[in-house]
Amino acid sequence: MAVTADHPRPATASWRTPLVVIICGCVIALLSFGPRSSLGFFIQPMSKEFVWGRDVFGLALALQNLLWGLGQPIAGAIADRFGLLRVMVVGALLYAGGLLLMRYASTPASLDLGAGVLIGFGLSGCSFNLVLSAFSKLLPPERRGIALGAGTAAGSFGQFLFAPFGVAMIDNFGWQAALTVFALLMLLIVPLSLALSTPPATSENVPAADQQSFKTALAEAFGHRSYVLLVLGFFTCGFQLAFITVHLPAYLSDRGVSSQTGGWVVAAIGLFNIIGSLGVGWLQNKFPKRYILSALYFARALTILAFISFPITTFSAIMFGAATGLTWLSTVPPTSALVAIMFGTRWFATLYGFAFVSHQVGGFLGVWLGGVVFEQFGSYTPIWWLSIFFGVLSALINLPIVEQPVARPVAQPA
Numbered sequence: 001m002a003v004t005a006d007h008p009r010p011a012t013a014s015w016r017t018p019l020v021v022i023i024c025g026c027v028i029a030l031l032s033f034g035p036r037s038s039l040g041f042f043i044q045p046m047s048k049e050f051v052w053g054r055d056v057f058g059l060a061l062a063l064q065n066l067l068w069g070l071g072q073p074i075a076g077a078i079a080d081r082f083g084l085l086r087v088m089v090v091g092a093l094l095y096a097g098g099l100l101l102m103r104y105a106s107t108p109a110s111l112d113l114g115a116g117v118l119i120g121f122g123l124s125g126c127s128f129n130l131v132l133s134a135f136s137k138l139l140p141p142e143r144r145g146i147a148l149g150a151g152t153a154a155g156s157f158g159q160f161l162f163a164p165f166g167v168a169m170i171d172n173f174g175w176q177a178a179l180t181v182f183a184l185l186m187l188l189i190v191p192l193s194l195a196l197s198t199p200p201a202t203s204e205n206v207p208a209a210d211q212q213s214f215k216t217a218l219a220e221a222f223g224h225r226s227y228v229l230l231v232l233g234f235f236t237c238g239f240q241l242a243f244i245t246v247h248l249p250a251y252l253s254d255r256g257v258s259s260q261t262g263g264w265v266v267a268a269i270g271l272f273n274i275i276g277s278l279g280v281g282w283l284q285n286k287f288p289k290r291y292i293l294s295a296l297y298f299a300r301a302l303t304i305l306a307f308i309s310f311p312i313t314t315f316s317a318i319m320f321g322a323a324t325g326l327t328w329l330s331t332v333p334p335t336s337a338l339v340a341i342m343f344g345t346r347w348f349a350t351l352y353g354f355a356f357v358s359h360q361v362g363g364f365l366g367v368w369l370g371g372v373v374f375e376q377f378g379s380y381t382p383i384w385w386l387s388i389f390f391g392v393l394s395a396l397i398n399l400p401i402v403e404q405p406v407a408r409p410v411a412q413p414a
Contacts, residue, residue, distance in 0.1 A: 016195055021138050022147050024195035026154035028088070029128035031189055033155035034162030035099060035182040036064070036123060037270070039115065040249045041166050041263065042102075045175045046111075054250060056108045058371020060115040062364045065242050067120030068127070069360020075124045076133065076349030077214060084134055084349075085197040091125020092189035094118050099183035103176050126189050128155045129356055132336050133349035134196040144340070148333040149281015156277060156329055159270030167263035217347040221354070226401040230338055231355045235362040236297060236394035237331045240304070240387045242363030244269075244324065247370040251380050255312040265321040272325025280330040289334035289341075290401040297398065300327040301391025308384045342406050362390075 043057045079087045098118030105111040128151055135147045162182075169178035212220070221227045249262040257265075284292055307320040339352045370383050 016138075016197075018139055018143055018147075020195055021134070022143075022150060024192045025131040025134055025147075025151055028126065028189050028192050028196070029131045029151050029154040030158035030161070031185060031192075032092075032095065032123065032127045032158070034158030035095075035166075035186070036119065037159040037245055037266065038162045038166035038182075040246045040266070041163070041170060041259065042175050042179070043246070043250055044253065044259075045170060046105075050106065052108065053371075053375050054247075055371035055375045056111070057115075058246065058367050060108070060111045061242075061246050062368035062371075063112055063116030064120040064123070065238065065360045065363030065367055067117060068123040069238070069357040069363065071121045071124030072129055072356040072360070073350055073353030075130065076351075076353035077347075079130060079133065079198065080347055080349045081200065081214075083198050083200045084130060085193055088126045088130060088193035088196065089190050091122050091127070091130075092186055092193070093122070095122030095126060095189075096183040096186040098122055099179050099186065103179035103183070122186075124353075126186075126193070128152060128332075129352065130349060131196065132332070133352065134198060136336070136340050136345045136348050137198050138196070145285045145333070145337065146278075146281050148336055149278045149284075152281070152329045152332045153274040153277035156270040156273035156325070160267045160274070161270075163266035163270065164260075164263045167259055171259070212346060214347070214350070217343070217350065218354075220406060221343060221351050224342065224406055226403075227339070227342060227351070227355075229397050229401050230335060231358045233293065233297065233394040233397040234331070234335060234355050234359045236387075236390040238359035238362030238364075239366040239390055240300060240362075241328065241366075242360075243366030243370045243383055243387060246367045247374070247380060247383075252312065252317055257312065257314060257317055261314050261317060265317045268318055268321030269325040269328055272322045273328035273330065274325075276326040276328060276330040277333060279326075281333045284334045284337055289338050289403055290398050292334050293331055293398040293401075294395045296327045296331050297391045298395035300324065301388045301395070303327070304384060304388050304391070308381070338401065338403060341403055344405070 039061060043054060046052065047054065047057060075087050075091065095118070098114045098120075101114030101118060102111065103114075105114050131151045132148055135151055136144060139147050166178055166182075169181060245266070249259065249266065252262045252265065253259060280292060280296070303320065303323045306323075307316070310316055335355060336352050339355060340348055343351055366383070366387075369386075370380060373382050374380055
């Protein structure tokens with residue numbers, strides 16, 4: 001006999017109603033995702049001031065993506081075991097510190113430490129990934145689908161707000177002032193995280209079916225074929241998103257598109273991903289999630305193919321932003337929902353964190369290879385085609401996933 005129960009643990013504080021949890025979580029997602037999605041606009045002003053190649057900035061942001069991914073399962077495991085509040089507070093402080101260090105960076109090493117190490121680890125502690133984990137733990141099952149979509153959409157809204165805001169700050173006050181303002185805004189995450197506080201895991205508040213050890217949970221997940229396929233497919237999402245986030249502004253500038261237009265292209269990605277994320281959050285309650293993921297990856301590959309096949313104009317750039325936005329973070333709600341379906345919520349942050357490692361390894365390669373390839377060949381074309389190939393591959397990888405809870409044996413009484 002096997003059981004596959006999923007036991008939500010709702011918030012106990014009277015003021016932490018589901019609506020308050022969702023609103024505070026969405027604001028945190030907005031704040032944490034906004035600045036990091038706008039860092040590509042700092043490449044040109046910082047590179048001109050310090051005479052750096054794009055490979056220097058590319059390496060720093062590649063490190064950020066990699067360490068965000070590597071830190072995510074660690075932050076998730078700590079949050080699963082001891083509660084989310086401390087993790088999110090430390091993450092917000094690291095994020096703010098990284099932005100300030102980036103503001104005062106004058107060497108590639110200091111840029112790597114601030115934009116790469118501190119922001120990377122900071123994101124692992126306060127980004128929308130832990131917000132989604134809190135939603136899975138604190139909200140009843142019937143509200144999770146739309147809440148996961150809303151949390152992801154809020155991150156996109158942060159991108160929509162911060163891209164033109166960052167460009168305006170850089171143009172009017174300089175890149176140093178823009179980074180300082182970004183750092184101060186990150187401190188707002190500290191009080192907001194009180195609403196997402198989860199209790200430490202003890203034998204009293206964890207149902208018997210979910211009382212697994214850390215090692216047992218990992219062995220179960222990585223021995224499960226569908227989880228491995230999900231993790232492999234998530235690699236592509238990170239590769240494409242990180243490359244576009246960091247290198248698209250410079251790519252457009254190289255083709256005569258103004259920085260202001262580039263800001264609106266990135267903003268369009270964020271705006272239309274609100275539609276995409278909310279839409280997917282609703283659709284995943286009606287259609288198999290593996291089919292949704294496959295369609296998203298394939299659609300993104302087609303969008304990139306169309307973008308690089310025609311001359312780049314202001315209109316085509318904004319249309320690319322809009323079309324890309326519909327699939328931008330829309331992969332996150334079904335991916336996180338599949339993790340919860342397969343394994344429950346006890347080790348959700350940890351197991352989703354390991355899936356996110358794959359995402360961020362892809363992000364590291366996308367950002368790093370983008371800078372290296374451009375410096376070697378003066379063109380991003382090989383990376384665009386690699387993004388198309390990975391998109392088609394992930395569309396195929398997600399099709400065999402089985403959307404069922406893993407069966408766990410129950411100890412029988414003597």
